[in-house]
Amino acid sequence: MEEINLIIAKNLKTIRESKKLSLEKVAELTGVSKTMIGQIERGESSPTITTIWKIANGLKISFTSLINHPQPDTKVVLRNEIQPLFEDNGKYRVYPHFPFENDRRFEVYSVEIEKGGYLSSDPHVEGAEEYITVFEGELTVRVNNIEHTLQSGDSIKFKADRPHSYHNSGDTLTRLSMVIYYPA
Amino acid sequence: MEEINLIIAKNLKTIRESKKLSLEKVAELTGVSKTMIGQIERGESSPTITTIWKIANGLKISFTSLINHPQPDTKVVLRNEIQPLFEDNGKYRVYPHFPFENDRRFEVYSVEIEKGGYLSSDPHVEGAEEYITVFEGELTVRVNNIEHTLQSGDSIKFKADRPHSYHNSGDTLTRLSMVIYYPA
DNA sequence: ACATTATGTACGTTATATTGTACAGATGAA
DNA sequence: TTCATCTGTACAATATAACGTACATAATGT
Numbered sequence: 001m002e003e004i005n006l007i008i009a010k011n012l013k014t015i016r017e018s019k020k021l022s023l024e025k026v027a028e029l030t031g032v033s034k035t036m037i038g039q040i041e042r043g044e045s046s047p048t049i050t051t052i053w054k055i056a057n058g059l060k061i062s063f064t065s066l067i068n069h070p071q072p073d074t075k076v077v078l079r080n081e082i083q084p085l086f087e088d089n090g091k092y093r094v095y096p097h098f099p100f101e102n103d104r105r106f107e108v109y110s111v112e113i114e115k116g117g118y119l120s121s122d123p124h125v126e127g128a129e130e131y132i133t134v135f136e137g138e139l140t141v142r143v144n145n146i147e148h149t150l151q152s153g154d155s156i157k158f159k160a161d162r163p164h165s166y167h168n169s170g171d172t173l174t175r176l177s178m179v180i181y182y183p184a
Numbered sequence: 185m186e187e188i189n190l191i192i193a194k195n196l197k198t199i200r201e202s203k204k205l206s207l208e209k210v211a212e213l214t215g216v217s218k219t220m221i222g223q224i225e226r227g228e229s230s231p232t233i234t235t236i237w238k239i240a241n242g243l244k245i246s247f248t249s250l251i252n253h254p255q256p257d258t259k260v261v262l263r264n265e266i267q268p269l270f271e272d273n274g275k276y277r278v279y280p281h282f283p284f285e286n287d288r289r290f291e292v293y294s295v296e297i298e299k300g301g302y303l304s305s306d307p308h309v310e311g312a313e314e315y316i317t318v319f320e321g322e323l324t325v326r327v328n329n330i331e332h333t334l335q336s337g338d339s340i341k342f343k344a345d346r347p348h349s350y351h352n353s354g355d356t357l358t359r360l361s362m363v364i365y366y367p368a
Numbered sequence: 369a370c371a372t373t374a375t376g377t378a379c380g381t382t383a384t385a386t387t388g389t390a391c392a393g394a395t396g397a398a
Numbered sequence: 399t400t401c402a403t404c405t406g407t408a409c410a411a412t413a414t415a416a417c418g419t420a421c422a423t424a425a426t427g428t
Contacts, residue, residue, distance in 0.1 A: 023405070032387095036386055039385085047386090049192060050230040056286070060284050063251055102240070207376060219377085232384085
């Protein structure tokens with residue numbers, strides 16, 4: 001998940017050292033206490049937006065240079081690293097492979113639903129869409145009061161800004177891929 | 185100067201209303217209390233970076249959509265609106281016309297120095313440069329232990345990451361324009 | 369009309385961001 | 399070495415962000 005305050009910590013320390021400034025010098029330039037600068041660099045504090053503003057302006061750097069962390073060209077996410085979310089007494093399991101991140105407009109999940117497993121989802125934000133492909137078993141999606149039953153290999157796309165539900169209507173484990181898109 | 189928390193206040197309120205969400209709904213989606221969301225929208229609070237992160241992620245919006253405020257195509261800055269900075273007992277007056285702002289890599293000032301007025305400046309950050317043009321009177325700049333005397337219409341550029349000083353070496357008021365550049 | 373729900377604000381409490389001072393280790397000069 | 403300065407951290411005090419509850423008003427239905 002990459003804690004945001006750790007990102008800032010690393011960025012600030014890198015920038016400060018690249019400018020060869022001491023904590024005290026940064027404190028002078030920014031009007032933020034030496035102690036606070038140190039704590040931020042160590043990730044011990046989640047600074048307020050005004051503090052970040054003072055730092056950015058005092059150091060004459062952009063806001064994003066503190067917030068952005070360079071995205072690696074390649075990123076591998078192992079199943080074991082993913083902390084699944086459990087619903088319906090563990091019968092419905094969500095694996096967030098690529099959760100929402102700053103500018104990215106979509107998320108990638110996979111879902112496992114045991115036999116009989118069911119989940120009713122509240123509407124997402126207006127304009128949101130879901131793209132589902134079934135990889136194993138059978139899935140029944142209900143949206144707009146219409147049920148759609150899919151088999152392995154089938155897909156469905158629907159506007160997810162209304163109530164919808166997922167149901168393993170088959171006799172075996174259902175596994176599927178889900179992409180959620182959010183409008184800009 | 186546009187207080188940063190007021191910018192966020194406006195952005196958040198606009199985004200929330202465009203999505204037709206109540207404070208409570210936003211609280212649910214983001215994990216930030218309804219009260220805090222309200223205070224942020226009213227500009228009564230400078231949220232911490234983690235709170236902003238929660239809001240951005242919960243609402244599936246980018247960080248910058250909360251921070252950025254649309255720059256007008258045209259901006260007029262009247263001399264009367266500028267709050268000058270006084271040095272050397274008011275003999276050295278700095279007028280910040282376009283102070284540092286997020287991505288902009290330079291600042292534009294004008295300076296008035298009365299007869300005999302003098303200012304010794306500490307080094308700016310490494311790589312900083314100053315571009316000065318004299319509009320009225322005489323100016324003596326000292327940098328690298330060398331003095332340069334300029335008349336109205338003359339200009340000078342120098343690396344400002346070392347000590348330097350300005351001196352009105354003439355008999356009349358000196359007025360000049362100063363651009364300070366900061367490396368990326 | 370009334371009741372009911374929904375929405376945003378005021379208030380008191382807790383958690384924590386922020387500050388100033390004091391301290392310990394490092395660095396450097398003589 | 400010794401003294402001095404510089405750098406970053408530990409600590410205690412204060413300011414304020416963040417929370418939960420309760421309240422006022424608006425909106426909605428019956």
